[in-house]
Amino acid sequence: MKLARWLAAASLLAATPAIAAPDAPPKLVVAISVDQFSSDLFSEWRGKFTGGLKRMTQGAIFPGGYQSHAATETCPGHATILSGIRPGRAGIAANDWFGMRGEKFDEIYCVEDEDVAGSTHDNYTVSLKHLSEDWSPLGDRLKSLPGSKTRVFAVSGKDRGAALMAGRKADQVLWYDWRARGFTTYANADLRTADAAVPALKAVNARIAQWLAKPVIPPLPAVCTDKINPVAVGKLTVGDGPEDMPRTDKLDNTAKDFRTSRAIDLATLDLADSMVAANRLGRGPGTDVLAISLSGTDYIGHSYGTEGPEMCGQMVSLDARLGRFFAALDRQKIDYVVALTADHGGFDAPERHDIHAWPAADRAPLTLAAQAMSGLLAKQFGWQGTLVENRSLGGDYWFTPAVPGNRRIEAAAWLKVEVEKQFGDKIAAVFTKAEIADLPVPTGNPALWTLAQRVRASFVPDRSGDIYIALVNGQQPMPAGIRGYVATHGSLWDYDRRVPILFWRKGMTPFEQPLPVETVDILPTLGSLIGVLVPADSVDGRCLDLDAGPNSTCK
Numbered sequence: 001m002k003l004a005r006w007l008a009a010a011s012l013l014a015a016t017p018a019i020a021a022p023d024a025p026p027k028l029v030v031a032i033s034v035d036q037f038s039s040d041l042f043s044e045w046r047g048k049f050t051g052g053l054k055r056m057t058q059g060a061i062f063p064g065g066y067q068s069h070a071a072t073e074t075c076p077g078h079a080t081i082l083s084g085i086r087p088g089r090a091g092i093a094a095n096d097w098f099g100m101r102g103e104k105f106d107e108i109y110c111v112e113d114e115d116v117a118g119s120t121h122d123n124y125t126v127s128l129k130h131l132s133e134d135w136s137p138l139g140d141r142l143k144s145l146p147g148s149k150t151r152v153f154a155v156s157g158k159d160r161g162a163a164l165m166a167g168r169k170a171d172q173v174l175w176y177d178w179r180a181r182g183f184t185t186y187a188n189a190d191l192r193t194a195d196a197a198v199p200a201l202k203a204v205n206a207r208i209a210q211w212l213a214k215p216v217i218p219p220l221p222a223v224c225t226d227k228i229n230p231v232a233v234g235k236l237t238v239g240d241g242p243e244d245m246p247r248t249d250k251l252d253n254t255a256k257d258f259r260t261s262r263a264i265d266l267a268t269l270d271l272a273d274s275m276v277a278a279n280r281l282g283r284g285p286g287t288d289v290l291a292i293s294l295s296g297t298d299y300i301g302h303s304y305g306t307e308g309p310e311m312c313g314q315m316v317s318l319d320a321r322l323g324r325f326f327a328a329l330d331r332q333k334i335d336y337v338v339a340l341t342a343d344h345g346g347f348d349a350p351e352r353h354d355i356h357a358w359p360a361a362d363r364a365p366l367t368l369a370a371q372a373m374s375g376l377l378a379k380q381f382g383w384q385g386t387l388v389e390n391r392s393l394g395g396d397y398w399f400t401p402a403v404p405g406n407r408r409i410e411a412a413a414w415l416k417v418e419v420e421k422q423f424g425d426k427i428a429a430v431f432t433k434a435e436i437a438d439l440p441v442p443t444g445n446p447a448l449w450t451l452a453q454r455v456r457a458s459f460v461p462d463r464s465g466d467i468y469i470a471l472v473n474g475q476q477p478m479p480a481g482i483r484g485y486v487a488t489h490g491s492l493w494d495y496d497r498r499v500p501i502l503f504w505r506k507g508m509t510p511f512e513q514p515l516p517v518e519t520v521d522i523l524p525t526l527g528s529l530i531g532v533l534v535p536a537d538s539v540d541g542r543c544l545d546l547d548a549g550p551n552s553t554c555k
């Protein structure tokens with residue numbers, strides 16, 4: 001090109017403004033939670049994605065988002081994503097807490113209805129009864145508008161992932177249940193209706209049945225072979241290749257192990273495809289909502305840690321499958337916006353941290369088990385029986401009814417001092433329930449919150465523990481790695497709190513904002529984009545302006 005023509009062309013280009021995001025509300029909101037997709041995992045992988053996750057790096061990128069609370073688990077995290085409120089306000093103190101099941105003091109699961117006859121913590125009826133009145137996720141808000149035409153669909157590898165993003169008014173909510181050997185829905189819903197609304201349900205469940213009869217673990221993608229580096233975790237070895245072949249001794253075990261394969265997210269997205277196509281989501285008169293919680297990254301993180309070839313295989317597989325999912329939406333010419341984040345972060349197996357230049361990582365000692373706390377109280381106060389419950393090490397510890405009601409504040413204050421004295425080098429802080437209850441709900445930059453403020457953000461007065469023990473940074477709250485569980489999350493440290501928050505819509509001018517935002521900002525952000533009023537006092541977050549220029553998508 002001659003210089004003059006080049007200059008003319010260049011000036012034309014300069015005069016053409018960047019394509020602005022259309023002012024019309026999107027017709028479909030796709031909200032995606034990649035379970036356990038930490039900011040650390042995102043930063044490691046963001047330059048290597050080629051599929052759907054690459055597309056998510058071409059919109060508004062908030063690489064340092066926060067699930068700002070201390071209880072960094074799946075239930076509290078999912079409860080924030082589309083509701084705009086923190087877990088304490090939502091009523092979800094943890095995945096599981098201890099409380100009364102009828103006459104019995106027992107562990108209660110966040111989305112179970114413990115009043116159903118025969119319900120147990122492990123075998124229960126899924127319900128949203130524990131969610132507070134303030135908890136009103138996007139789908140419920142849209143469905144509550146006069147003359148609403150919104151449809152709301154949700155699908156996940158976990159019941160809590162689907163139910164907590166879907167809300168109370170969703171049209172169809174599907175999740176994988178190992179007991180059902182496939183995807184299922186609410187007990188009081190009609191599975192035939194689900195079959196009609198999601199025609200792929202039967203075929204997906206048939207493929208899962210085939211897998212359970214003859215499991216197949218695909219080979220590692222070629223790009224993952226240089227990640228092979230076996231690491232001994234107790235009697236196990238991780239990092240030696242693709243996921244382990246499932247246990248085939250009992251069908252129950254094989255059905256559980258399906259969750260720890262790359263196949264779980266593929267099945268989840270097959271159902272999401274079917275929900276969109278069969279119901280013409282995004283092509284109706286209203287703005288529809290599709291919530292997808294992808295559980296595979298979490299199961300693989302727990303089973304093999306975050307830095308091995310197994311996680312590499314999962315990232316490559318998920319990225320490719322999400323690319324096909326978005327391509328299908330494009331082919332249907334749907335105007336959609338995607339918000340992608342995670343319910344919490346994660347932390348690699350300490351044994352791998354040790355050989356990866358971070359020897360301070362460790363496993364918490366059994367001396368911090370609830371039984372030991374029970375022993376301390378028994379010796380000091382003379383009370384009999386089990387006095388303290390906690391299924392993990394650190395975090396919330398609950399006093400049982402064997403601790404007299406009028407002595408609990410005194411017992412917690414004494415135990416705090418004793419634990420600090422005996423375990424000073426293993427713990428960062430101990431808080432009593434009374435201390436946390438006295439704190440105001442934190443606001444402002446979540447990176448700067450004190451440890452107590454983090455605990456306050458997921459504190460629910462009648463569901464949180466009587467004391468909270470914060471382990472020192474880098475301690476896995478489990479004494480040893482076992483099959484399916486070599487690494488975890490759930491702490492108040494940033495490796496568990498920080499998650500990417502990514503928005504993408506066609507025509508958007510990309511930008512990146514590295515400073516902290518929160519997952520509770522997602523609802524006001526989407527609400528403003530759709531044009532639905534989200535009163536500021538109904539949420540804990542704020543609208544994020546997704547326009548890279550002087551205009552604002554926040555109204």
Ligand SMILES: [Zn+2]
Pocket residue numbers: 035036073074075298343344
């Ligand atoms: Zn999770």
